[in-house]
Amino acid sequence: MSTPHPRIAARMAGIAPFHVMDILARARQLEAQGHAIIHLEIGEPDFPTPRPIIEAGMAALNQGDLHYTPALGLPQLRSAIADFYAQHYGVQLSAQRVIVTPGASGALLLALGVLANPGDTVLLADPGYPCNRHFARFIEARTLAVPVGADTGYQLTPELVERYWAPGIKVVLLASPSNPTGTVVPDADVRAIAGICAARGATLIVDEIYHGLIYEGSYHTALAHSNQVFVVNSFSKYFQMTGWRLGWLAAPEWAIEALDRLVQNLYLAASTPAQYAALAAFMPATLAILETRKAELKVRRDYLASALRELGFDLPVLPQGAFYLYAGCGRFSQDSFAFAAQILEQTGVAITPGVDFGTHQAQRFVRFAYTTSLPDLQEAVRRLREYLQP
């Protein structure tokens, strides 16, 4: 980055671009030159939005009333989300505690906005979703990034939270499954970390936007462990509504009034067409489509994990969820950005360098997203094999 214009606010120096954008820009150049690029850098499902959701959206448009919904969301959608917790997790959640948001991004900004003062600290894992530290920076809060590795499934543990505890920590943020690692925080750990937060006057936020995409094992929502946690979820990933920009936040009762005020002021309400469309997301016909696609994602994960290991990538933990493999590339390079750039030039396979997810060992990791078809994954592996094991 060049020297910023003098009128740009200081916070912007702490808000980094996604490095993968450089990879993506170069990939597009190569595509324009006629090269066949395989995109394993993309953090959204390749599947189209399920047809029942699209049809519900079209019906909503066709009837023509597309005025603002209430700030906290359509009452019937808030109820449908609460019902989903009852049916899917056996958790009783009042619809009054559910807020429909413009994507999980909106939910994270709201949650941090009502919880963190300037100078307060948000404890989170490194590697992790880069926007989390930028949301904190945006509102002048700090982050304390705990280096995590394969030994803890790339997740915070109660022991790590205790060890890194410091004055000023007001929020602990977990993501389960995590982006970029796809790993899940065990129920017992979520419960214990919620307990640590409660004992120390801090609040736990759990990002569960990939929770619908867990391929084995049975995991509870954090809402089953505590009624004091903030849980962020989204219609983007499991429900495959990325471009619609719709998510939700489940929050403790004491925060709802403040969240309502913040919503009224920051964005008025989430998208009306998206909210009507999302009413179809929980229908059996939709869930049947989504479960079929989830099975397809598991097949891709199993194939790609095994193939990457065979190629020499380091994958000590098979992630339970999401659609990412965070793979050590230390055998090939000590500079994962250069490695990703080189892989793109030499093989036409686009991947994301570790530096987008933090600093801890970031130079030795890259993220593969299996958001493309199995034949494309196979072709990517063939090209990588040819380049890495000539």
Add this chain to the structure above:
Amino acid sequence: MSTPHPRIAARMAGIAPFHVMDILARARQLEAQGHAIIHLEIGEPDFPTPRPIIEAGMAALNQGDLHYTPALGLPQLRSAIADFYAQHYGVQLSAQRVIVTPGASGALLLALGVLANPGDTVLLADPGYPCNRHFARFIEARTLAVPVGADTGYQLTPELVERYWAPGIKVVLLASPSNPTGTVVPDADVRAIAGICAARGATLIVDEIYHGLIYEGSYHTALAHSNQVFVVNSFSKYFQMTGWRLGWLAAPEWAIEALDRLVQNLYLAASTPAQYAALAAFMPATLAILETRKAELKVRRDYLASALRELGFDLPVLPQGAFYLYAGCGRFSQDSFAFAAQILEQTGVAITPGVDFGTHQAQRFVRFAYTTSLPDLQEAVRRLREYLQP
């Protein structure tokens, strides 16, 4: 408001709810009891989204690809917006300087986010759109609210900006036409205020979300006066796409890279269906519908302004635009919130108390929105006349 929960961040004490929500809640109670309420408190057009926009939205849904757009927006929509400036205002604007946002709210948060440091001051008019001071509070900036009255058309003037100038002012915010007053800043004043900002190292943001709804006179966009201003606009008001949540920001070249980073992190991209639908917003068939509706709004304004004056409300300035009349109610009450509550109880007419727009003489003003049909306005006036001039 009761004492906030101890974990709620301090900024929330500075982010007020809309007082009209209390009026609205009571109006709904009365409606549930069978009373016929006339809503003159609602800040969105009563017209449905024009059919060509709806049909473009339906076609976008039907083709099924609803993935994220680029962070700054669909290239063809950015170009369409730039073309609109050329055709409508004769202003040449590079599409690279146009950012598609989740509503004007998203645009205001982005603009202040890249411009204002904690403690910096944003200069704005009182009365004004309440969210503006809350956006500033959200990012720990201050606001300096300049009391404005009928003598300056309820707007800042170059003289007022000079007189109130203080160290730490980094942003001056104009809204033209203004919510709640509907008044427009004359071109010469916009140009002069842009000049003052430039000379003092501050940046001018002009909210033009009601600019398409100016009923007489010819006014330029602020972009015609300076390439250093930030201009916020929206598909909500003139284009009548409120619930779709889509707006835009035109910014100087030096700010685009920082804005891009902020968009990537704060919300990824604006709604994909809304962006495809908005491509139809500039079509001649759509504009023809919108101009007819605009003529209808002018008829309402003329009727209501004259009727309110006759009833004894104080309307020294006939507003040129938007769909609001900011009327002095000093002849009836020195407590506009109590007055609005009383009017609702006694006549079933819901209006917005001045306190939602600032503190300057707020107790002596109420806002009437003419976002309902002429017959409804006539019935509201009949009821008010019966109550106020029995």
